Amino acid sequence: MAHRVILESFSYQYPGQVTPALADISLAVPKGQCCALLGPTSAGKTTLLQSISGILHKHHASGFASGKIVIGDESYAPLPEEIQFPKIAYALQDPYVQISGVRETVLDEIRFTLENLGRWDSSTDDSILSLLRHLGIDHLAERKPTTLSGGETQRVALATILIAEPDVLLLDEPLTALDYVAQDRLSDLFKGIKERSTILFTDTHMEFALAVADVIVVLEKGRMVFSGDRKGLLDHIDSFESILPSHQWKELIRTVKVSQGPEATEAILKAMETI
């Protein structure tokens, strides 16, 4: 069952640092929704995902955290201190590292997660295969994980944690290795699993978020500078040029605003849906 994720004036400072990595973040993602965390390099996006997953405190126990994190009905003050897998699953940015490399086939690699959880038996193979089918990679089940292309590796990496059926899914820059076709497939996948898992993902620019996200948050230097929906983001986009995908986007928005006036953002969103 998907869980809501709430942060209440959450702040975090790494041990030995003078400035906080995250300062006064408040956000609420209702259960079954998809939240995009946008921002340039070092904005604190990864730290935010890590604090929710529990791995942050585990590795930097002397860091300073304040505020509150709520996941489902459980409230952590200020943050979970143990890794919350399989309730919360977190996929690292680099899919080649996410895949353990200790198993010889894709199927075995996904079994590895269930073995770790003590959940594996011969009957679970059916659910692995159906997950692979869902991700469009069932034909790769017997392949060696290290021989796959970037996009295929990304989907296998995703499968290694989706098999645990997490309530909250945290993805760190899932788009880096993907071409357009694979991006389309990922957005379909997001729509398919939202019932089961609340999704939070990070990205450096807004394009993919405009296609899939219900909640969009923009971070800059550890501070939250925007939180709202797609329309709100486009309305105020002039203030966050760092998350524009390109100069062309900047010109595009400017010209559409000139020609369509207040309808501009609606027009852009509508046009995007037809692509």
Next chain:
Amino acid sequence: MRIESKNVSFSYPGGPDVLRDLSFAIESGEFLLLVGQNGAGKSTLLKLLNGLLKPTHGSISIGELDTRHHATPLLAGHISVTFQNPADQIFASTVREEVAFSPTNLRRANARELTEKALALCNLQSVASHHPYDLPQAQRKLVTVAGALAAGTTFLAFDEPTAGLSQIERSVLDQMVTHLLNEGRGFIVVSHDLELFFRHATRVAVLSRGGLTFTGKTRELIESGTVLEEAGLRLPTSFQIKRRLKLP
């Protein structure tokens, strides 16, 4: 100076052709954008340019030098190539030392000056004495770009320089390219990032299954419609929205 590829084919020993009959030329001061799906042979082409691989048929010349007859360290004095996972090549304990590696190896008389200029162009002066591994990954990638610039070569070749970069680093690259094109340097860039590089490209080449299916101006490619789709690619979203909204 000019790079010219004449009917180049390449295959690994005993394997099928990775590249087939490629002909193109680029002058200094020009920007060739090379696009194509993964596995189309783009990285192989870059290795052919600096002589790490030698063509099985045809020839590539960098200025007067035929790559078949010269070793990589010599060709490296005229074209600097960075590969897709360049973070793997970092070994020095400061950014400045890392960037100075090429000009030192190539025994450039003005090595110091080249290093400082490359650091400035990539906006890395403020972190020049940091350890490369203390920088965020995106900035570390700029370190390798700076390392290539510092070689002071006429030609620069990059493999996917913007992968994993945010808009901040991308605009650094954007300005760097503008600056160096004005200086008369030549670029060969392999990238999916059409939005950033369409602006600079004096020519675009589409590589599909080892062969060139298109070479020409950016505008011709945008207007041709199907070439990109046939190569498994598509126009950037902003171009498509513009088209849908019938904007100029």
Next chain:
Amino acid sequence: MSLRAQFTRETSNAALPLIAFCIALNLTVGQITGALKIPIYLDSIGTVLAAVLVGPIAGILTGTFANLLASATGSPTMAFFIPVVVVIGFFTGYVARLGWFRKWYLVVVGGLLQGVIAAACSAPISAYLFSGVTLAGTDFLVLYFRSVGNNLLESVFYQGLASDPIDKLITYSVVFVLLRSLPKRITSRFSGASNLPSNNGAP
């Protein structure tokens, strides 16, 4: 502390992949020195790296597994030298803990001493199992020492003394320079972080 408790204490989760890498490095570093035609072995570089960065148990594991895998993949005689690599792993981990990897001159002393110890450990194995024959160029040295009147064990030991200290000195120095150039952010994730100079990685 029991061996198992000590191991658990040493190995954070990052240490397991690191040990695996070090084992593989022992077995593949020859690819680099071979391609560059540098006349050194450095086949215990992974062992020393793991022992300093993680701890003695990690050093022992790295050496043992590397020799086991080497003997599984075509050089069966490597398995007999496991006692030697155990000593190398333990000694390095131990002196690193004493702070010998914080100063260059202690690294030099440690490397040379390690070389002597390695020669002393491998001599009996080499003498009794192989009667000093390894089919390498160094066999002529053994032959020379025997012909001038030393017994087998002595000859093999002298031969070891002629090559091991240099090899271990280079290995120690390479690892020292390597670890000194690592940023604190990375080394602090391993239990041997305190074995390294405190100013390492500082700009």
Next chain:
Amino acid sequence: MRLDLKSKLASVFFLWVCAFTLDWPVNATLILLAILLRYVVPGFRPTSQRAARSIVAFMSYSTLIVLIVVSLNAVLLPGGDVLLIVGGIGFHESGALFGLRTACRLVLLSLSVLLFFASTPIREFIRFLQGTGFPPQLGLVLLLTLHFLEQLPDRINQIFAAQEARGSPVRANVVSRARAFVSILFPLVLSSISESIDRGQALELRGFLGQGQMPVFENRRSDTSLLTMSLILLSIALIILRILNWLIA
């Protein structure tokens, strides 16, 4: 005859005991038998072409070893009859016998190790270890090592290419090449150490050794077979006999 790993290990152990307790004629016979073993016992058949080739390579290598060890010792250990004289150098009987004893022992020891690994895929060996209560961390380390062993050669080649493209002096004099060595080894180690931190996190994030859960492995525990038992008993008997023999002498 099917062999499980336990009885294969017991065979190796038995051959090792023989190598140390019995004299060279027996050991030489055992070597010949061991070579035949791979043709007779399916469990000892090499699992790949490469493994089969390594046995052939080892046999030619060890023939050379035997020759060298025997002649060296015959020359250097005077005693007993002089068997023959070549160019003024005498070959002595007692030295030759000592050489034969060492050489046969060495070859038998090595051959048994090689036969075991040539006929046992390493992954299967690791699974066997895990089934016998080997700590899961160590099994993971071994499996990860196999992964790195596959990946490192490519990685080294990539770094090599990248540094050569930056004018690294890979073909210059020894001092320059030593500098090039640093420019290849350091990126490899640096990126791998940094990657191992991420890999460790990824394992944790997939529940490896989390929350006191132990990984479930396929239950491969088999009963100790009659063959295993008799091989071990035989080995122990040999050791006892040898010790008695030594005490009496």
